[in-house]
Amino acid sequence: MSFLQPLISGILTGGVYALAGIGMSLVFGVMNISNFAHGDLMMLGMYLAFFAFTLLHIDPYISLVLIIPISFLFGYMMERIFINKVIHHPHQNQILLTIGLGLIMSNTALLAFTSDPKILTTTYSSSAFTLFGDVSVSVPLLLSFLITCGITLILYLFLSKTSTGMALRATSQNREAAQLMGINVAKMSAIAFGIGTALAATAGALIAPTYYIHPLAGHTFLLKAFTICVLGGLGSVVGAGVGGIIIGVVEAMSSTYLSSDWKDVIVFLIFLAVLLLRPQGLFGKKGGQ
Amino acid sequence: MKQIAFLAVLAAVALALPLVIGENPYIIGILISMLMMAALSSAWNILGGYAGQYSFGHAAYFGAGAYTTLILLTLYNLNPLFCIAVGIVVASIIALVTGSIVFRLRGHYFGLASIAVAEVVRLSVLNFNFTGGAQGILLSDVALWDLDLNSKTPFYYGMLLVLVVTLSITAYLRRSKTGYYLQAIREDQDAAASLGINIYFYKNKALLLSAALTSVLGSLYGLYIRFIDTSAVLDLRLSIEIILTAIIGGVGTLWGPVIGALLLVPLAEILRSNLIGDVLIKAGLVSETSGVGLFLKGSLANAHVLLYGIITVLCILYLPKGILGLFRRKK
Numbered sequence: 001m002s003f004l005q006p007l008i009s010g011i012l013t014g015g016v017y018a019l020a021g022i023g024m025s026l027v028f029g030v031m032n033i034s035n036f037a038h039g040d041l042m043m044l045g046m047y048l049a050f051f052a053f054t055l056l057h058i059d060p061y062i063s064l065v066l067i068i069p070i071s072f073l074f075g076y077m078m079e080r081i082f083i084n085k086v087i088h089h090p091h092q093n094q095i096l097l098t099i100g101l102g103l104i105m106s107n108t109a110l111l112a113f114t115s116d117p118k119i120l121t122t123t124y125s126s127s128a129f130t131l132f133g134d135v136s137v138s139v140p141l142l143l144s145f146l147i148t149c150g151i152t153l154i155l156y157l158f159l160s161k162t163s164t165g166m167a168l169r170a171t172s173q174n175r176e177a178a179q180l181m182g183i184n185v186a187k188m189s190a191i192a193f194g195i196g197t198a199l200a201a202t203a204g205a206l207i208a209p210t211y212y213i214h215p216l217a218g219h220t221f222l223l224k225a226f227t228i229c230v231l232g233g234l235g236s237v238v239g240a241g242v243g244g245i246i247i248g249v250v251e252a253m254s255s256t257y258l259s260s261d262w263k264d265v266i267v268f269l270i271f272l273a274v275l276l277l278r279p280q281g282l283f284g285k286k287g288g289q
Numbered sequence: 290m291k292q293i294a295f296l297a298v299l300a301a302v303a304l305a306l307p308l309v310i311g312e313n314p315y316i317i318g319i320l321i322s323m324l325m326m327a328a329l330s331s332a333w334n335i336l337g338g339y340a341g342q343y344s345f346g347h348a349a350y351f352g353a354g355a356y357t358t359l360i361l362l363t364l365y366n367l368n369p370l371f372c373i374a375v376g377i378v379v380a381s382i383i384a385l386v387t388g389s390i391v392f393r394l395r396g397h398y399f400g401l402a403s404i405a406v407a408e409v410v411r412l413s414v415l416n417f418n419f420t421g422g423a424q425g426i427l428l429s430d431v432a433l434w435d436l437d438l439n440s441k442t443p444f445y446y447g448m449l450l451v452l453v454v455t456l457s458i459t460a461y462l463r464r465s466k467t468g469y470y471l472q473a474i475r476e477d478q479d480a481a482a483s484l485g486i487n488i489y490f491y492k493n494k495a496l497l498l499s500a501a502l503t504s505v506l507g508s509l510y511g512l513y514i515r516f517i518d519t520s521a522v523l524d525l526r527l528s529i530e531i532i533l534t535a536i537i538g539g540v541g542t543l544w545g546p547v548i549g550a551l552l553l554v555p556l557a558e559i560l561r562s563n564l565i566g567d568v569l570i571k572a573g574l575v576s577e578t579s580g581v582g583l584f585l586k587g588s589l590a591n592a593h594v595l596l597y598g599i600i601t602v603l604c605i606l607y608l609p610k611g612i613l614g615l616f617r618r619k620k
Contacts, residue, residue, distance in 0.1 A: 034401065085606055092343040095400055096536065097605040099529060103598030111592065219525065223408060226401055261416045268405045268412070275402050276390050 004135045006252035012138070014248020015145040016206050020221060021228030021240035022152065023199030029172035029235035030192035031087060033094045037102035039222025041197050044105060045071060045204025046213045047113065050120050060120060060209050061143055067205050068198050075197025079190040087189065102218065109215035117212040144206040151202060152241060155195070159237070168192055172235065200225075220264070227271040233281030242282060303449055307442050317441045321513065323554040324448035325506055330534035330546030331455040332502035337532065338541035339459075339468060340495040341475025345400050346387075346407030347531050350500040352523035353380040354507030356414060359426045359517055369431060373508040380504030381497055383410065388493040404525065411523040425518025428511070444513040451509065452547075455502050459543055471495055475541075526594065533597055536604055539611030548612055553600075560593040 024038045045067060052063035082101060086094050127139045159165035170178040171188040179185045203221075211217070228247050232239020247267060254263040274281065310316050329351065337343045354376035361372040383406065391402040414420045462468035470491045473481040482488050511517050534553050539545030608614065 093605050096601055100598045100601030107595035265409055265412045268409045271405045272390055279394050
């Protein structure tokens with residue numbers, strides 16, 4: 001039984017990580033940019049959910065209806081104003097720009113919301129039910145996981161069935177060829193960044209009821225999202241989904257069998273091991289690029 | 290000739306500065322921070338600027354030096370110089386592990402992996418017992434020859450020495466075979482490899498050199514402040530400050546990191562010590578008890594990281610070659 005407990009809670013948490021990872025991977029695939037502001041965008045999502053709950057009294061899961069369009073617009077504008085200026089720059093400039101934007105977001109949040117961690121307590125925050133006799137399943141984590149699955153399915157249908165989705169995938173495969181086929185790649189970049197931001201903010205909002213909310217919380221999630229992307233293969237959306245679940249399970253397992261202090265170290269060691277043994281990731285196509 | 294005269298004047302000013310200021314600990318403290326940041330950024334520049342390998346994890350080498358030195362001193366009370374040397378060895382080992390993993394890859398991977406290594410080091414230090422964990426390490430007393438290590442002046446000259454050594458190495462590298470190889474790798478890795486340059490070897494060489502210098506600075510910092518914890522010496526923020534200093538001055542130039550430090554460190558100090566708020570309140574422009582006054586006094590002290598963010602964004606968008614880039618003729 002003790003094996004099932006971390007496995008199940010790991011899969012549930014991993015689902016939310018996967019959402020953040022998919023957002024980052026999509027941006028990477030379409031724009032070839034490592035977005036170092038991704039964790040801070042998650043942090044913004046956490047605060048959006050928190051204020052929707054405390055000020056407007058909207059349940060964090062329902063407030064997604066507001067958070068998703070707001071954060072999409074935010075990301076879209078961010079790409080139009082800042083990111084597209086460096087899309088042809090060396091990648092270290094892109095990284096530094098997103099680091100700078102991340103610092104601005106996290107430290108503005110620090111000034112505005114102070115460094116006191118906030119906790120979003122819903123009526124069901126600590127409720128759980130038991131499965132298989134003695135495996136306890138947290139209700140908010142399960143809800144988050146189900147919503148994650150729903151959003152991933154919608155994203156999958158969007159990417160595979162709509163013309164915008166196909167244009168996004170074409171841009172991801174070959175930017176120049178997509179442009180030659182008449183696809184507005186600049187617009188696709190902005191859309192990809194908007195979706196990436198919306199996914200990050202959603203992941204943040206979904207994690208908010210079970211986590212503490214802090215202006216610098218994004219830092220931890222940024223590195224997790226990177227690990228997930230590299231594990232799955234940079235730019236691979238499917239890979240990021242699988243990578244998220246794996247990282248969630250690894251974390252839960254190392255908390256149970258080792259110590260929760262070391263779980264992040266294990267995650268980063270996996271990251272380095274992937275770079276050493278299989279740099280293209282589980283689902284990546286080209287290696288060493 | 291003009292260059293030598295300029296350098297001589299600069300050296301004389303740098304050497305005489307503590308004598309002129311006397312024992313004002315505040316000013317000396319700022320000068321030490323400036324020298325340290327200039328040296329850190331110059332050391333980073335060897336790898337990032339000349340070899341084109343942007344490390345986002347240099348705090349790991351700084352922390353390796355600081356922690357090794359302070360742990361050895363508190364446990365065995367060895368000669369500080371020996372401790373600094375052991376620090377270099379530890380930092381070099383971390384650098385070699387990083388290099389052997391990531392230099393076979395290119396592009397985004399080196400940046401990402403350098404952060405991952407730095408985080409593994411930071412979290413390990415935080416979780417081990419012998420490193421003091423979250424409490425950090427407090428050094429009570431240290432002695433070296435007849436130096437008065439309670440005064441700040443020896444550390445001023447120590448940091449100055451490391452800065453001069455780093456700049457000399459950089460100046461020498463620029464005109465040496467290794468330096469040309471590194472710049473070739475930065476410009477076009479494949480072309481460099483096809484000319485027979487062992488890119489793996491030279492990248493590691495640059496990383497080792499950069500890491501060793503960074504670790505010496507970490508050791509000096511630890512001896513100077515006498516208290517270290519992970520948030521002071523191993524944080525990602527430190528790595529980013531190091532890069533930012535180089536970017537603002539001019540990456541891949543000899544003097545860029547120095548200029549960056551001369552600008553950024555005082556700027557951060559003004560915000561940290563709340564000089565702006567004090568001046569505005571004393572001038573009577575803002576009332577101390579008003580909302581704005583309280584905000585200026587209370588929160589603005591934390592705003593220097595926000596300012597770093599804004600400067601980074603503006604610099605990348607409008608001044609990607611740094612301040613020195615402005616004076617260079619466009620090729």
